[in-house]
Amino acid sequence: MSPRGRADVPGLVERARAGEARAVARLISLVEDASPLLREVTAALAPHTGRAQVLGITGAPGVGKSTTTSALVRELRQAGKRVGVLAVDPSSPFSGGALLGDRIRMQDHAGDSGVFIRSMASRGHLGGLAWSTPQAVRVLDAAGCDVVVVETVGVGQSEVEVAGLADTTLVLLAPGMGDGIQAAKAGILEVGDVYVVNKADRDGADQVRRDLRSMIALADRPADGWEPPIVKTVAQAGQGLAELVVEVDRHRDWLRSTGELGHRRARRARAEVEAIALAALRARWGDVGGHSELDRLADAVAAGETDPWSAADRLIDSSESGGR
Numbered sequence: 409m410s411p412r413g414r415a416d417v418p419g420l421v422e423r424a425r426a427g428e429a430r431a432v433a434r435l436i437s438l439v440e441d442a443s444p445l446l447r448e449v450t451a452a453l454a455p456h457t458g459r460a461q462v463l464g465i466t467g468a469p470g471v472g473k474s475t476t477t478s479a480l481v482r483e484l485r486q487a488g489k490r491v492g493v494l495a496v497d498p499s500s501p502f503s504g505g506a507l508l509g510d511r512i513r514m515q516d517h518a519g520d521s522g523v524f525i526r527s528m529a530s531r532g533h534l535g536g537l538a539w540s541t542p543q544a545v546r547v548l549d550a551a552g553c554d555v556v557v558v559e560t561v562g563v564g565q566s567e568v569e570v571a572g573l574a575d576t577t578l579v580l581l582a583p584g585m586g587d588g589i590q591a592a593k594a595g596i597l598e599v600g601d602v603y604v605v606n607k608a609d610r611d612g613a614d615q616v617r618r619d620l621r622s623m624i625a626l627a628d629r630p631a632d633g634w635e636p637p638i639v640k641t642v643a644q645a646g647q648g649l650a651e652l653v654v655e656v657d658r659h660r661d662w663l664r665s666t667g668e669l670g671h672r673r674a675r676r677a678r679a680e681v682e683a684i685a686l687a688a689l690r691a692r693w694g695d696v697g698g699h700s701e702l703d704r705l706a707d708a709v710a711a712g713e714t715d716p717w718s719a720a721d722r723l724i725d726s727s728e729s730g731g732r
């Protein structure tokens with residue numbers, strides 16, 4: 409194994425739990441690299457997790473997600489909370505842990521040991537967001553973050569996907585971005601727990617709020633009794649952030665009192681287990697680039713030599729016999 413692979417996992421976990429930023433960064437790198445040590449890492453972290461409030465921030469590029477995240481972190485820090493930020497970029501194959509946006513975010517909170525900020529790429533990853541994000545959230549949770557903010561960066565598509573990863577999903581819109589139709593198209597009318605109309609210093613914010621209110625009323629949302637609030641912010645100037653935190657906390661209290669928090673976390677764990685199991689199966693049938701058993705069977709189906717059901721049976725059999 410490489411020196412990287414020979415990490416002292418219990419030591420790393422202990423240092424991360426003590427809030428040591430380098431140990432936290434190292435553990436998240438293990439997640440990003442899909443390290444074989446992850447099994448040991450997650451087992452060691454498990455007893456120390458479940459405490460953090462997990463917030464998802466999503467919205468079209470340019471609405472002000474990074475700016476809002478930064479302002480939110482400031483607000484939470486003023487309340488004495490330890491905060492972790494994961495900027496996940498599903499459109500980028502790798503991040504190297506230091507995107508430009510990362511550095512911008514960092515500048516605002518440089519030298520504050522109560523904030524941990526990290527970018528993570530997930531495309532090309534075994535199971536994408538569902539696989540990597542919960543494990544990175546767990547690292548930050550175990551490291552004592554009271555709040556973990558998962559922000560999607562990069563271009564679109566993932567707005568809805570991120571909703572499954574958080575306890576509370578914040579959906580951002582801004583005037584002048586063709587919001588109504590975009591919101592309907594992207595499916596975000598169904599997934600937001602708290603809506604934010606950012607750039608409220610611009611014309612049209614009240615109109616966006618009114619449109620959003622009526623579109624949410626018509627959307628196919630669960631009839632669970634939660635009426636998503638719409639908060640206006642000027643993230644650039646830190647305005648509206650206190651109100652946003654109030655609404656986020658109100659949602660957390662609602663999640664707890666209704667038992668929905670447990671349901672959401674179980675749903676998340678289910679997706680995670682499924683993603684890990686699928687990744688393990690793929691690895692067993694050699695689907696990690698090159699000519700795999702799946703490719704061979706696909707050729708046979710395409711050539712009419714076998715049918716897809718028999719091929720699927722053979723694939724499952726081969727992964728059972730090909731196992732460890």
Ligand code: GDP
Pocket residue numbers: 467468469470471472473474475476606607608609610641642643644645
């Ligand atoms: P993201 O792509 O969603 O992360 O958006 P950014 O946070 O990078 O913001 C996009 C642009 O909008 C930047 O130029 C910000 O300075 C600007 N911006 C963010 N918040 C506000 C706001 O409240 N009012 C105005 N006028 N501009 C803002």
